[in-house]
Amino acid sequence: MTRSADTPATTGPGRSWTCSLPLHGVHPVRRVAFAVLAAALVAGGCSAGTGTAQPDQLRIAVAEDFGPLNILNQSEDPLTFLVYDRLVAPSPYAQDPQPWLATEVRNVDPKTWMISLREDVTWHDGEPLTAQDVAFTVSWFKEVPSGTYTHHITTVPHIAQVEVLDTYQVRLTCAYACPFLGTVTLAHVPIMPEHIWSGIEEPTRHTELPVGTGPYRLVSHEPGQGYRFEANPDYFAGEPLVETLLMPIIPNPTTTFTALRTGEIDAATQFLPPELVEQFRNADDIEVITTTPLQFPELRINYRRAPFDDPEFRRALSMAIDRRELNDTVWLGKGRVADRGYPHPDSPWTNPELRTTYQPQAARQLLDRLGFTDADGDGVREGPGGPLSYTIYVDGSVPVRVRATQLVAEQLREIGIGARAETIDTGALSNLLDSKEYDLYLDSIGAHGVADPTQFIMSHFSGYLWDLPEVPYPAFQALFGEWKAAETIEARAGVSWRMQELFNSRPTAIPLHYPSGELGYRPEAYDGWVESPGYGLVHKWSLLPREVAQGAGAILEPGR
Amino acid sequence: MTGTRSRRFATAGGVTLVLLITVALAAPLLAPYDPSARVGTPFASPSGAHPLGTNDIGQDLLTTLIFGARISLLVGIVAALAATLVGTSIGVVAGYARGWVDAAVMRLVDVVLALPVLPLTIVIGVFLGPGLSTQILVIASVIWAGTARELRAQVLSVREHDHIQALWAMGGRAGHVLPRHVLPAVAPLVVPQFVLATKTAILLEASLAFLGLGDITAKSWGTMLSLAQARSAFLTDAWLWWVVPPGVAIAVTVLSFALLAYAFEERARPSLADRFGGSPGTADLRSAVPGEPPTSGGDPLVIDELTVAYRDAVAVDRMRLRVAPAELVALVGQSGSGKSTVAAASTGLLPAAARITGGRVLVCGQDVAALGPEQLRSLRGDRVGLIPQEAMSALDPVRTIGDQIAEAVTAHRRMGRAAVRARVGELLSVVSLHPDRARDYPHQLSGGMRQRVVIAIALAAGPELLIADEPTSGLDVLVQAEVLDLLDGLRRRLRLAILVVSHDLPVVERIADRIAVMHAGQLVEIGPAGRIRAEPDHPYTRRLVEATPRLRLPEAASR
Amino acid sequence: MSRLRRALGRAGQYVLVLVAATTLNFLLPHLAPGDPVTYRYGGQTAALTPEQLDEVRASYGLDAGLPEQYWSFWAGLVRGDLGVSIGYSRPVLAVLAERLPWTLALVGVATLLAFGLGTLLGAVAAWRRGSRRDVGIVTGVLALDAMPGFWVGMLLISVFSVELGWFPSYGAAAITADGAAEWVGVAQRMVLPVATLTLASLGSIFLLARASMTSVLDEAFIRLARSKGISERRLAVRHALRNALLPVYTNLTLAVGTLVSGAVVVETVFAYPGIGRMIYEAVIARDYPLLQGAFLLVTVGVLAANLLADLTYPLLDPRVRRSEAVEAREPAR
Helix, strand or coil: CCCCCCCCECCCCCCHHHHCCCCCCCCCCCCECCHHHHHHHHHCCCCCCCCCCCCCEEEEEECCCCCCCCCCCCCCHHHHHHHCCECEECCCCCCCCEECCEEEEEEEECCEEEEEECCCCECCCCCECCHHHHHHHHHHHHHCCCCHHHHHHHCCCEEEEEEEEECCEEEEEECCCCCCHHHHHCCCCECCCHHHHCCCCCHHHCCCCCCCCCCEEEEEEECCCEEEEEECCCCCCCCCCCCEEEEEECCCHHHHHHHHHHCCCCEECCCCCHHHHHHHHHCCCCEEEEECCCCEEEEEECCCCCCCCCHHHHHHHHHHCCHHHHHHHHCCCCCEECCCCCCCCCCCCCCCCCCCCCCHHHHHHHHHHCCCECCCCCCCCEECCEECEEEEEEECCCHHHHHHHHHHHHHHHHCCCEEEEEEECHHHHCCHHHHCCCCEEEEEECHHHHHCHHHHHHCCCCCCCCCCCCCCCHHHHHHHHHHHHCCCHHHHHHHHHHHHHHHHHCCCEEECEECEEEEEECCCCCCCCCCECCCECCCHHHHCCHHHHHHCCCCCCCCC | CHHHHHHHHHHHHHHHHHHHHHHHHCHHHHCCCCCCCCCCCCCCCCCCCCCCCECCCCCEHHHHHHHHHHHHHHHHHHHHHHHHHHHHHHHHHHHHHCHHHHHHHHHHHHHHHHCCHHHHHHHHHHHHCCCHHHHHHHHHHHHHHHHHHHHHHHHHHHHCCHHHHHHHHCCCCHHHHHHHHHHHHHHHHHHHHHHHHHHHHHHHHHHHHHCCCCCCCCCCHHHHHHHHHHCCHHHCCCHHHHHHHHHHHHHHHHHHHHHHHHHHHHHHCCCHHHHCCCCCCCHHHHCCCCCCCCCCCCCCEEEEEEEEEECCEEEEEEEEEEECCCCEEEEECCCCCCHHHHHHHHCCCCCCCEEEEEEEEEECCEEHHHCCHHHHHHHECCCEEEECCCHHHCCCCCCCHHHHHHHHHHCCCCCCHHHHHHHHHHHHHHCCCCHHHHHCCHHHCCHHHHHHHHHHHHHCCCCCEEEEECCCCCCCHHHHHHHHHHHHHHHHHHCCEEEEEECCHHHHHCCCCEEEEEECCEEEEEEEHHHHHHCCCCHHHHHHHHHCCCCCCCHHHHC | CHHHHHHHHHHHHHHHHHHHHHHHHHHHHHHCCCCHHHHHHCCCCCCCCHHHHHHHHHHCCCCCCHHHHHHHHHHHHHCCCCCECCCCCCEHHHHHHHHHHHHHHHHHHHHHHHHHHHHHHHHHHHHCCCCHHHHHHHHHHHHHHCCCHHHHHHHHHHHHHHHCCCCCCCCCCCCCCCHHHHHHHHHHHHHHHHHHHHHHHHHHHHHHHHHHHHHHHCCHHHHHHHHCCCCHHHHHHHHHHHHHHHHHHHHHHHHHHHHHHHHHHHHHHCCCCCHHHHHHHHHHHCCHHHHHHHHHHHHHHHHHHHHHHHHHHHHHCHHHCCHHHHCCCCCCC
16 A cells, blocks of 8 residues: 555665665566575574564554455555565565565566476465466456556566466466566565455455465454464464564554553554654664655646646646755655655666756746746746646645645745645545546655556556556657567666656656655564565564575665 | 622633734734744754744744634634524524424434534535635534524523513514514523534634644644644653643633633523622611510520621611510511521521621520531421422422421431331321322422421421421412411411511411511511501501502401 | 324434434535545555446445435345445444444443533532632633543543553553453553543533532522431432432433544544544545444434433433323423
8 A cells, every 4th residue: 555654754874775776777687596595494494683582472553454454455565465475575676586485487488487386385274375376366366456466467567378387387478578577576466375265256345364375374353453463383484483463553653652652562564753763762662773665755747637738847847846945844854855756766676867856947947938927927827728826735634745735835836836735635635546636736655656667657557647548648658669579677677767767857746755764663572673675674574584584685684 | 709700700711812812813913933934943942032942844833823823713713603693593493483493493403413523524524625614614514503402492491481471472573572582581691602612613623633634734723733743742842832832722712712601601590699688778777676685595586686698788687586486476578678588597598698797596595607517407407497488399309208208307316217107197197198198209299288298397307496488489379378277287286486487468467476577687567466467566567568458368267 | 192192203203313314424425525446446556447446336336326325225224234334345234333332332431421520520519609619620620621632632641651651552452462351451441532531521511510500509499408407418419419410411412422523533542443433534435335334323322312311311300200201301302
């Protein structure tokens, strides 16, 4: 879910791994085949790398009730993937994903992938995991309305055929070249048990507790109250370090952090508000880790409406946003100035050369040139459709975003665009994209949107960044043609970078700030927390033996 | 006393409110900064430049607080005005029209009252979108119903008043009766309703803001608070300067409205203490004070130079009176003459506002004023029984009469259950009621029967003295005679000393041994009933005797 | 005969109110912009295709026109079926059944406390009206009444959870405990929310009780009772308070509505899994079936409380115990 608690803040002095990202190339990960590594690790047992005694249970606050983790409804990746696993770990956002449920994921030709499964994996109910489950997952997601998993199977990429070769061998064939399948798609899609889901008529209304292969079983979900997870002792990658996870649902951040301070919870998935960071850092019994959340708040522009349908007009808007002022004032100078455009610069798939800078004078000149001038001298320019006066909607329940919106409105007024912030409720805001009834609004976008290279393409078809094929976009469509034709990751990345350049020169969503995410926990309860890209600290990699997580390429090496 | 109290409340509330409104109006002059300007570093602690620190984007919090008065008061007052206007109109019309209009309107009110206010507000707010006018509309639309219901009830009761009934009977038109007679009668209640509505509106606004459904760009105290909590002020020291001031501001505003409402309500419902009170004594009458020589003992009731004052007004002035065993003395005077004060003083039941400033009352030789609460308690009922005014309402409506009589018995004697029951039956027989009546509730008895029960209660512990304060008020003539005859018989049979207080000379003269006449707090004449009737000395008594039409009951009927 | 007719008429009125309130409850959420299916399944990256969204809408019957939906809502209601919550993918009845006990416990205890405390304070204040004690109590209670509920709740957390550590700061049940310990946890976790809710609703009950007590103390029967020489305590409790209770009791049902509103705020502050917070979340998510069910529940609850007060009132007041029982009182107090 991308409905994040937009709080963020501090980047400490940028995490080292960010700087070491190769600037001119994504690692070619054509073949991901470290078959034996995981098995070796399992054999090695479960020695934790932390040295502290492992607790029987941890209490971790979550901000929202995600229901009984039905993958088709509310899904919250860090929770979902305690229960489920993917063929490749840990996620599409990591730099160097490794086979996980698979022992080998091999690109035999541009359109064909061979997958070999581990043979020692069982579902929580004792059934073995087989190639049938993989085949079922692919065809099931094609049929059921899952949104994200569906369109990454039917569209980008398009898996045309799935063949079960034997109990542990599957071949996937794409409709067009799919070099990203191994490192992105298979690191994204969870593998679902055929024996559970094949018989369910209305899967979106299925409310039984999930059956997965993951390190934890969800043993109870009390609506509105919380979750209880129990360790899966037979987990193939090693027994989890903590026996029981209790996750109370606490929507109000103040209540959450009060509970953290009083010791009623041991950790929280909500980011610490910037104003609390210092206080919690100074507390003796609380540890704070700065993570880099792959998400940001952004200004969305309705490219269907004049004058926003004019790429030059959108460019002028982008140049009018003073991202440094937003960073300093709204986000208290924490996090990073969003001057590197869309998608997130920390994604391994983002063009490192992107720059979006604040040039109010250039913006004014551009508007003048486009014929939007202030003829009546009231400070607001006029166009063919009258004065350029717009409302920027924002979710009234997230004060930081309201502040940002007010500031953005101020900045737009500086270049002669009459803008006004207006708060609406979350329900109305969530309907804007669908209803198309807006000029501008502020929202936030999560990891899948800003760090998954295939989603960037999809977002141009979904109505979010663009609405293909309803609204033609020749420049992008031409690049998309090239992209589909590219057969290697390098070639794809090259085209992706050009698409990103195109996008940022005429953005339909302008990132306002790259937040940092401080997460607090009580080290005396558990000290094994590590960051996995886009997932914060609370995820299965923090709860598995350190070597296992390292072997999967799942964690950012802590500097501690 | 309560009068000053309510005035004090009104003053406190009014002054605070005026102050708040002044602050709101003069906000641009008072506030140190422009409310939308970012003038400091975000989250700054209080300093000389920013006495309350700054908020999350560096706006001055003192400025925000001062400007907040504007929005909060605006929302509160406008919403309450609208709600009161609608509620009052609907309530008055419904109460006045009655019939199907009333039924329909009140069902609508019931519907609105049955809906949960806050969730409903949320839904309407979401439907109408954000903005101040929306908020006002939303808040008004959920709080009018309470006002309507209250006002309707009031109109219904005003309708029953005699003069309105009379106007109605004379063919008065609604267009005339409503504004001229009904509205003025209910107007005192509109004010507290308005004030309460304001209170509700201000609190609702704050709650909505807290839930993120207010207009966060409008700088009210509610949004200031909700912003503070959203920015973790409760977890840092900032709550001292960011949470407490707006919270206190809301509380003070609401409190000042509540105090006003309270004061208005008090004024509309004056207490008993203020209803008593006599006229100050006049000098020309004082010279002619007659009375009985002071005696120290013997008689069950001895009133000696008694002076009672309500604040500065003298209600009873140097009163002297004795009642001997088996004697029935009638104390007569018009209302306000101080006679009821004498009755109250004789049982130690003076209202809190009254003070005995001179003389004393001896009941069975004991100075009532000198007794402590516990001694007084054991005196009451046991030595002196009281038959209070308003016989119709002198019995507790929710307890059986047997229970009420038994209580009077057991207040002074420890007795077994059966003995108590027997005593209750006996007492009922004494007042000529069937013992089975013990199980009845007062509303099941006629007025005369109730007064008999009251007499039974007064007799329950076997007192030597009975004080009857207007024992016949509210009873019809025949019943009056019965009750008086009962008293007359009792004093002979039980050798009771009885003081009957009445404004009605002819009613009591028949049974009284002696008659005492009071005027303006003073005893103007006392003497045997026959003499007072035949040849009154004092001019006031003469007026009293002559002014009353003589309704002669046949002598035979009274014995 | 006339008694039966009156009872029937009364029942008819209740049904009428219920139907009207339910209709309003049905219409209002539908008028707000937004859509439950878009809220749940839309979004920028997880978006279903428009066709899939329509499919989901159809599966919840949301593709039909408003009149049709209204009709099927009633048809379902008659069968005891409140539909399926879109946000929870489960029958509305099941969702409500899970949440209701928590709110009932919260609101129930708070009602009793506010009633008891408010009446007691009101009676004490009225007993010596105008005295220093009266003024003190009135000012204190009005000041408490003037504080926003969430503010009080947060302050209580700051003091009793953070500083003193006496009570947990959130939730309804310690999900770590079982058996007896679980019930202790539940009770502990109820203390602060109940206190907040009680404080928030104390004021109106107090004022009512005080006014009622004041007028009762003016009654002649109090003078008579006092003249019997009974103790002041007995006088205050058996006569004055007993009679002063009547109007307070009849107005109690009105307080239920207020308390439910208070529950929305309190349950949000204390992360309490009750109906109040659920309603708020359902409004945001435009979960029409759940909202309709919840509003219906609250409405029925308020009316039931009304009815209960109607039916039990004669127990308190012998004057209406006879055939005139129903009529003697103002309707729907």
